[in-house]
Amino acid sequence: MDIRVAQHAGFCFGVKRATQTVFDLLASGEEKVFTLGPLIHNASAVKTLEEKGVGVLQSLDEWTEGRVVIRSHGVGPEVYQKAEAMGIPLIDATCPDVKRIHRTVAEKYAEGYPIIILGKPDHPEVIGTNGWCGNTAVIISDASQLDGLALPDKACVVAQTTLMRQKWDAIIEPLKERISNLYIVDTICPTTTQRQCEAQALAENMDAMLVIGGKNSANTASLFQVCQKHCSQVYLIEGVSDIPWTALKNLQKIGIVAGASTPDWIIKEVYSKMSEQEKMGQLNEEEVKVQNA
Numbered sequence: 683m684d685i686r687v688a689q690h691a692g693f694c695f696g697v698k699r700a701t702q703t704v705f706d707l708l709a710s711g712e713e714k715v716f717t718l719g720p721l722i723h724n725a726s727a728v729k730t731l732e733e734k735g736v737g738v739l740q741s742l743d744e745w746t747e748g749r750v751v752i753r754s755h756g757v758g759p760e761v762y763q764k765a766e767a768m769g770i771p772l773i774d775a776t777c778p779d780v781k782r783i784h785r786t787v788a789e790k791y792a793e794g795y796p797i798i799i800l801g802k803p804d805h806p807e808v809i810g811t812n813g814w815c816g817n818t819a820v821i822i823s824d825a826s827q828l829d830g831l832a833l834p835d836k837a838c839v840v841a842q843t844t845l846m847r848q849k850w851d852a853i854i855e856p857l858k859e860r861i862s863n864l865y866i867v868d869t870i871c872p873t874t875t876q877r878q879c880e881a882q883a884l885a886e887n888m889d890a891m892l893v894i895g896g897k898n899s900a901n902t903a904s905l906f907q908v909c910q911k912h913c914s915q916v917y918l919i920e921g922v923s924d925i926p927w928t929a930l931k932n933l934q935k936i937g938i939v940a941g942a943s944t945p946d947w948i949i950k951e952v953y954s955k956m957s958e959q960e961k962m963g964q965l966n967e968e969e970v971k972v973q974n975a
């Protein structure tokens with residue numbers, strides 16, 4: 683069997699940085715550390731952090747003590763204002779690329795541009811970005827929403843960093859036709875596009891694909907959709923316990939990709955377990971060939 687792991691699987695730069703921020707706080711002897719919302723969209727990673735003493739606040743109203751870390755998704759200005767008013771010590775681990783989107787949105791909004799965000803309205807990053815234009819953005823998650831949608835004749839458009847490139851293309855073209863003064867800032871993270879390209883290349887050549895990531899992770903969902911377009915058997919798994927052993931039996935080539943919030947240790951665990959099962963002859967009899975795609 684040929685098991686291939688995508689070269690860029692697992693934590694992206696922003697998630698790595700936010701996670702490191704939390705570990706540094708713990709290492710410095712900080713006893714009470716909280717994150718505003720789960721640090722990353724991965725249930726088992728959040729559980730591991732909890733075991734290390736990192737609590738999760740759903741809102742600043744729940745705070746009683748300790749430092750509060752803003753995760754990589756970022757937040758709107760009202761959160762900083764509220765924290766200041768309540769005397770809450772914030773540690774800001776917003777991804778620098780997301781911060782850049784906040785600055786763009788705030789500047790263009792101040793210049794009189796209505797803001798359009800391409801992304802999911804309930805995603806924390808989009809909610810945070812919308813805060814920088816006073817929660818006035820028109821949020822579009824799918825080209826089908828454009829039918830009958832009233833649009834201004836001038837606007838600034840940005841995207842959720844993990845938006846699928848095809849979605850951006852499908853929405854941006856009609857927007858260009860309908861909005862005469864459209865200031866376009868393509869804010870899809872290069873990491874997202876790179877991972878989606880790798881997923882496609884791998885999926886095109888594999889019998890089955892395993893997409894490792896949280897069920898509530900937007901970028902994992904995008905990888906899953908990309909894989910589904912190019913491979914007939916695609917499985918979304920959160921970890922080893924979800925590996926679909928029966929479905930994989932007798933397949934020759936299995937690809938593994940992982941969302942930007944999937945810890946390396948989960949990817950390694952899945953990979954090792956599959957190699958182990960293979961060696962024990964439980965998947966099929968052929969020699970295991972493992973290589974990075």
Ligand code: F3S
Nearest residue numbers: 694696777779843871
């Ligand atoms: Fe930042 Fe890109 Fe990750 S914007 S949080 S490095 S997906």
